[in-house]
Amino acid sequence: MKQITLRVNGRQHSVTVDPATPLLFVLNDELGLRGPRFGCGMAQCGACTVIIDGQVVRSCVKPVSAVGDREITTLEGLGTPEQPHPIQQAFIEEGAAQCGFCLSGVILTAKAVLDAKPDASDQEIRDALGGVLCRCFTHTRMLRAIRKYAQAKKHHALAS
Amino acid sequence: MSFSAASVAAQPMKGQGAFGTHPSHIDPEKLDSWLAVGADGGVTAYTGKCDFGQGIFTAQTQLVAEELCVAMDRVKLIQCDTAITPDQGTTSGSQSTPTNFNDENLALAAATAREALLKLAAESLGDPVDQLTAADGIITSAAGRHVSYQELVGNKHFNLPLSTTAKRRSAAQWTVLGKPIPSLDRAALMTGEFEFLHSVRVPGMLHGRVVRPPEMGATLAHVDESSVRHIPGLVKVVVRKDFVGVVAEKQYQAVLAARQLVVRWNSGPELPPQKTFFEHLQRQPSHDALSVDSGEVDKQLAAANGVVRARYTYPYQMHGSLGASCAVADVKPDQATLWSATQSAYPTRSIVAKILNMPLAGVRVIYVRGSGCYGLNGADAVSFDTALLSQAVGKPVRLQFSRQDEMMWENLGAACVIEHRAAIGPDGRIAVWDRENWVASLGNRPGYDRPGNVITGMLLGYEPEPLKPGPAKAPAGKLRNQSNTVPAYFAGCIDNSCEGGGTIRSERVLTHTVRSPFFTGPLRSPLRIQNTFANECFMDELCAHAKADPVAFRLAHLREARLIAVLQAAAKASNWVTRPSPTPAHLGTGSVSGRGIACVAYEGGNGYAALVAEVTVNLETGLVHPTRFVVALDCGPISNPDGLRNQIEGGVLQGMSRALVEEVTWDNKRITSIDWETYNSLHLDYEIPSIESVFVTPPGVRATGAGETAITVTPAAIGNAIFDASGARLRDLPFTPERVKKALLEAGRSGGAT
Numbered sequence: 052m053k054q055i056t057l058r059v060n061g062r063q064h065s066v067t068v069d070p071a072t073p074l075l076f077v078l079n080d081e082l083g084l085r086g087p088r089f090g091c092g093m094a095q096c097g098a099c100t101v102i103i104d105g106q107v108v109r110s111c112v113k114p115v116s117a118v119g120d121r122e123i124t125t126l127e128g129l130g131t132p133e134q135p136h137p138i139q140q141a142f143i144e145e146g147a148a149q150c151g152f153c154l155s156g157v158i159l160t161a162k163a164v165l166d167a168k169p170d171a172s173d174q175e176i177r178d179a180l181g182g183v184l185c186r187c188f189t190h191t192r193m194l195r196a197i198r199k200y201a202q203a204k205k206h207h208a209l210a211s
Numbered sequence: 212m213s214f215s216a217a218s219v220a221a222q223p224m225k226g227q228g229a230f231g232t233h234p235s236h237i238d239p240e241k242l243d244s245w246l247a248v249g250a251d252g253g254v255t256a257y258t259g260k261c262d263f264g265q266g267i268f269t270a271q272t273q274l275v276a277e278e279l280c281v282a283m284d285r286v287k288l289i290q291c292d293t294a295i296t297p298d299q300g301t302t303s304g305s306q307s308t309p310t311n312f313n314d315e316n317l318a319l320a321a322a323t324a325r326e327a328l329l330k331l332a333a334e335s336l337g338d339p340v341d342q343l344t345a346a347d348g349i350i351t352s353a354a355g356r357h358v359s360y361q362e363l364v365g366n367k368h369f370n371l372p373l374s375t376t377a378k379r380r381s382a383a384q385w386t387v388l389g390k391p392i393p394s395l396d397r398a399a400l401m402t403g404e405f406e407f408l409h410s411v412r413v414p415g416m417l418h419g420r421v422v423r424p425p426e427m428g429a430t431l432a433h434v435d436e437s438s439v440r441h442i443p444g445l446v447k448v449v450v451r452k453d454f455v456g457v458v459a460e461k462q463y464q465a466v467l468a469a470r471q472l473v474v475r476w477n478s479g480p481e482l483p484p485q486k487t488f489f490e491h492l493q494r495q496p497s498h499d500a501l502s503v504d505s506g507e508v509d510k511q512l513a514a515a516n517g518v519v520r521a522r523y524t525y526p527y528q529m530h531g532s533l534g535a536s537c538a539v540a541d542v543k544p545d546q547a548t549l550w551s552a553t554q555s556a557y558p559t560r561s562i563v564a565k566i567l568n569m570p571l572a573g574v575r576v577i578y579v580r581g582s583g584c585y586g587l588n589g590a591d592a593v594s595f596d597t598a599l600l601s602q603a604v605g606k607p608v609r610l611q612f613s614r615q616d617e618m619m620w621e622n623l624g625a626a627c628v629i630e631h632r633a634a635i636g637p638d639g640r641i642a643v644w645d646r647e648n649w650v651a652s653l654g655n656r657p658g659y660d661r662p663g664n665v666i667t668g669m670l671l672g673y674e675p676e677p678l679k680p681g682p683a684k685a686p687a688g689k690l691r692n693q694s695n696t697v698p699a700y701f702a703g704c705i706d707n708s709c710e711g712g713g714t715i716r717s718e719r720v721l722t723h724t725v726r727s728p729f730f731t732g733p734l735r736s737p738l739r740i741q742n743t744f745a746n747e748c749f750m751d752e753l754c755a756h757a758k759a760d761p762v763a764f765r766l767a768h769l770r771e772a773r774l775i776a777v778l779q780a781a782a783k784a785s786n787w788v789t790r791p792s793p794t795p796a797h798l799g800t801g802s803v804s805g806r807g808i809a810c811v812a813y814e815g816g817n818g819y820a821a822l823v824a825e826v827t828v829n830l831e832t833g834l835v836h837p838t839r840f841v842v843a844l845d846c847g848p849i850s851n852p853d854g855l856r857n858q859i860e861g862g863v864l865q866g867m868s869r870a871l872v873e874e875v876t877w878d879n880k881r882i883t884s885i886d887w888e889t890y891n892s893l894h895l896d897y898e899i900p901s902i903e904s905v906f907v908t909p910p911g912v913r914a915t916g917a918g919e920t921a922i923t924v925t926p927a928a929i930g931n932a933i934f935d936a937s938g939a940r941l942r943d944l945p946f947t948p949e950r951v952k953k954a955l956l957e958a959g960r961s962g963g964a965t
Contacts, residue, residue, distance in 0.1 A: 052443070068461070068463070069443070069461075069463055069464070071463070072461070072463040073463065076461070076462045076463050079409075079410070079462075080412075080418075080461065080462055083412065084403070085403050085404065085405065085406060085407065085410040086402075086403025087403075088407065088409050088410075088534055088582075089409065089534065089535060089537075089611055090533050090534050090535065090582075090614075091535070091614040091886060091887060092535070092613060092614055093614060093886055093887075095614075095886055095887035095888060096533055096887055098533055098534060125403060126401075126402065126403030127402055127403035127404060129402070130402055131402055131404070132398035132399055132402050132404055135398065135401060135402055136402075139401040139402055142397075142401040143393075143397045143398055143401050146393060146394055146397060146853060146857060147401075148264075148394075148396075148397065148400050148401065149264040149265070149266075149583055149857060149858075149861050150263060150264030150533075150580070150581075150582055150583030151264065151396065151400035151401075151405060152407065152409075152532075152533045152534045152581075152582040152583060153533050154400060154401060154403075155403065157895065158401065177895070177896040177897075177898065178896060180894070180895035180896050181894055181895070181896035182894065183894060183895045183896075184533060184887060184892060184894055184895070185533070185895060186531055186532060186533045186582075186583055186585070186865075186892060187264055187583045187861050187865070188860075188861045188862075188863075188864035188865040188867075188868065188893075189857070189860070189861055190864055190893075190895060190897065190899045191860045191864070191899055191902060192857070192860065193895065194895075194899065
């Protein structure tokens with residue numbers, strides 16, 4: 052057991068855990084976060100995705116001790132039901148969920164690729180989503196929502 | 212809509228539900244079991260049908276708002292809590308809509324409540340009922356006098372039975388139902404606020420993991436508890452017959468303990484080799500049943516001028532829920548609370564009482580939504596496991612399966628073999644069709660008294676539902692086509708009553724149910740998708756033999772008006788070109804494209820769908836790529852068109868994944884497709900085809916199921932499109948490139964083999 056300090060969604064937290072504990076368990080069990088979820092525990096599905104320093108990370112295989120003081124963003128760190136992030140807003144408008152268990156992987160992965168490359172092509176967006184699984188197969192609406200967000204982002208970039 | 216399950220449970224459970232009913236005695240005949248009006252006029256509705264992502268939470272809220280003439284946000288819907296909701300069995304089989312949206316149960320309760328409120332208002336205002344209107348929870352008379360729901364019954368019981376004469380508001384009057392209301396869970400889901408079962412935490416909660424046998428049929432020899440004693444936070448190693456689990460203070464400690472616990476197992480029997488499994492299946496003792504038998508099929512086939520034969524196979528497939536199944540249990544000496552994503556809250560309560568040896572009245576099951584399940588995933592087994600662990604330590608326990616626990620031990624979608632023999636008569640129509648199928652079966656939903664139907668029960672020593680081999684009896688009574696074994700083109704005659712959808716009178720359907728080496732259970736469109744794949748592809752073969760257009764030839768053998776209507780609607784919406792398959796262009800090189808159609812009267816009459824698939828087939832690589840789907844669907848009156856489209860889109864793509872890549876694999880001892888590297892599923896990078904949906908709604912019909920119809924026809928429509936494009940007939944699912952190339956060779960095409 053070791054005391055570890057984490058920065059999550061703009062707040063600092065201190066937890067006492069085995070340093071080998073996967074980050075996901077700490078986010079869920081110690082901090083009570085609901086966005087990242089255990090899907091496979093093997094970095095194969097994306098349900099546990101978080102963003103660390105702009106990069107998508109599978110928190111189910113990331114030891115908590117390996118994060119250091121880098122900022123962690125979870126799905127709830129983007130926005131709230133009252134004030135959703137534009138990509139969350141696009142998903143809300145398109146109704147791009149069925150069970151919704153996979154959404155951390157879908158939304159955060161799409162956001163990360165578009166943040167890094169705002170003019171990413173459909174092919175590039177799809178390539179980035181290659182390791183993300185939705186077993187309800189809500190692909191149609193999810194890709195529509197991502198495209199909508201990408202368009203709005205492009206618009207915004209042109210306008211400013 | 213961020214309700215907290217934990218806060219519901221925090222209320223003391225004293226054997227009293229919200230209406231003062233005993234937890235096991237919520238009388239569905241009483242209005243108060245379904246609906247209550249609060250002091251503020253808000254309506255609370257209680258349903259035994261739960262939402263696991265299919266949208267029924269929103270649709271049921273619409274239903275209550277519509278019938279009671281209140282705004283959606285005035286309705287609070289409580290789903291599947293055995294302490295306070297009526298027992299509606301299992302949420303499955305595309306039965307929620309037919310059960311709760313026609314003239315019974317929740318719909319009837321809401322209509323009864325509206326009529327009761329109007330009657331009370333008439334007494335209160337002194338105006339006749341027919342001069343009153345209800346809107347926004349207020350009843351107003353023609354003279355302008357008004358009274359609110361809360362003034363009439365706020366916080367009080369109705370004390371009325373459901374009125375069988377209560378009238379639903381007609382679809383023409385609907386202002387909430389029938390509208391594409393955005394699903395109520397959206398904002399919470401997209402922002403991570405939504406409380407899944409996986410997020411439920413209760414005070415003092417420990418963490419568990421199970422240690423499953425390494426192979427099918429293995430039994431426990433020895434557990435070496437000393438192997439995990441060094442793990443900090445370990446609370447207990449739990450052993451009960453062949454059930455092994457661990458409990459620790461933290462989740463990671465439980466994971467480590469489960470991984471490091473040294474357990475010796477007695478080996479199980481050898482499994483039949485996968486390569487020859489379907490032949491094996493056809494040789495086993497079986498329980499036989501005849502759905503229909505005109506008695507002269509053999510004679511007709513012997514006399515026919517050429518018999519068309521084909522054998523179709525469908526593999527075991529997985530629910531493969533994205534989230535490994537999870538539950539939370541708090542078992543005390545005389546009472547137990549279980550938070551579960553089971554589709555069967557009440558049945559689960561019975562099983563938990565049984566395996567914990569506890570009175571039924573002491574057990575409460577609270578449904579909390581988990582990962583999408585598509586049928587009997589691990590939700591029931593993990594609920595039982597968690598209850599066992601909590602009982603063993605006397606504290607609340609949360610248990611989530613590992614990916615392998617989930618995929619190695621779930622109740623799989625059944626493997627099937629389907630054989631057809633048929634002949635075309637001199638008039639160019641199908642003269643005779645004989646169909647025989649083999650279904651692998653072991654276990655099922657546990658129901659109220661069969662723990663052995665899933666892995667946990669078996670480990671505890673309970674037997675699964677017995678399978679008694681024996682010959683078929685002659686068909687009797689009404690035609691039963693729950694599993695779509697009977698092709699839609701059959702007249703379906705039993706004792707001169709012909710309930711089938713078609714015209715073929717020389718007909719036989721014989722089903723052999725065989726013991727499966729693996730657990731099986733309902734997986735979205737259980738047996739319906741397997742049977743429809745074989746029926747609709749074989750129908751396509753007959754169309755080709757008759758050199759007839761696949762739509763026209765189907766229509767020529769159908770009587771069922773609703774099936775005819777969806778078939779025609781799909782053909783029209785897809786700009787179907789009338790001609791036989793394969794397309795004249797199939798002799799091209801490189802990539803060829805074509806279209807195929809398939810249709811189904813789901814379960815014989817619980818929804819109707821037709822689907823046109825357009826695909827390209829790469830003749831070199833054998834890769835199949837669907838490019839367009841056009842669905843026509845008739846599910847009666849539609850509660851929420853947006854929710855319905857979501858179900859159709861998801862169903863078609865899930866069907867596409869199952870048709871193209873999904874297959875359970877095993878070696879001589881165990882299932883080997885145990886994660887997302889070894890079990891294929893189309894990921895989000897797949898270039899998805901366009902999907903168009905057309906709704907056909909005949910007047911005056913009842914609402915049917917809609918979540919399983921589109922998926923049912925998808926494999927067949929793709930298979931038929933492959934044939935149209937390339938001349939290759941795929942009879943074994945999934946349609947892997949290797950199989951496509953082999954079929955191309957068989958069709959006399961060189962394919963990629965040259």
